[in-house]
Amino acid sequence: MPLRHDVSRLLFRGRKKATEDVFQDLLSEANRDLASLLKDVRAVQEDARLGDTRRWPINELLMRAVRCAAKQYVLQAELGNLALRDELTGLYNRRGFMAIAERQLKVGRRSGRGMLLFFVDVDTLKQINDSFGHCEGDRALKRTARALEMTFRDSDVIARLGGDEFAVLAIEASDHSEATIRTRLCEDLRSISAGESRYSISISLGAARFDSRSKASLADLIVQADRAMYKQKRHSSAPGNASGMEYQS
Structure with a gap:
C-alpha cells in the first residue's frame, strides 16, 4: 500500500492525535515491517545453510526490502522536516531557523560573506484576532509569510519564530540591501492582500548586520535586530510619525 494511504488511514483512525504522533505511529509500523523482514531473511539464511531454499521466493523478499527501505526513508525525511517547520505557514520554525542560520554564519565566517538578519513583528495581529477571530489572524500570518517569501530569495533563511514574530537571514546582502528590502516587502505585502478591505496590517522590522570578522553569535544578532x-x-x-511598514489589506 502506498505510504500516503498509510498516512490517511492513521489520520482517520486518530483524528485528535498530534501530527507528530501520527508520524511516530507510522514509523513504528515501518520498524515492525523491517523487523519481520529481517526475521524472514535470517530464516532464509538458516534454510540455505541446511540446503533448502524452496519455500522462500527471493524476489518477494527483495521487493519487501525495497518497500521497507523506501518507507523508512520517506518517514525519516518527513519527521525531520516536521521538526523544523512551522505548521501554520510552512516556513522554518525557531528550531529550524537556529539550526540553518547557525550553519550559514559558519560558512560566512570562513568565506567573509556579509549577511543581514531581519526581525519582523506583525503589530496589528492582536487587533485582527480580537475583531475578526483567530482564523483571520492565521490568514494574516500566512499572508505575511507569503510576502516574505516573495521579497527574499530562495537561498535566504525565512522563519516564523512564534506568535507574530518572524525572522530572516538574508545571505550575501549588500550595504544597500536593507532599504531596498524594506520597500519591496511593503509592496509585496500590499500585493498579496489586495482585495481585503476590512482591516489594515502593520509590521515593524529591524535589522542587524553580520560581520564575518565579528564574534557576534546568532543569538546576539537576533537581539540586535x-x-x-x-x-x-x-x-x-510617536505622535506625528507614520509607520513606514503599514499597508491596507
Missing part, C-alpha cells in the same frame, strides 16, 4: 525593530515600532507610534 529585535532592539532595532522595537526602536522602529516606538518611532512609528
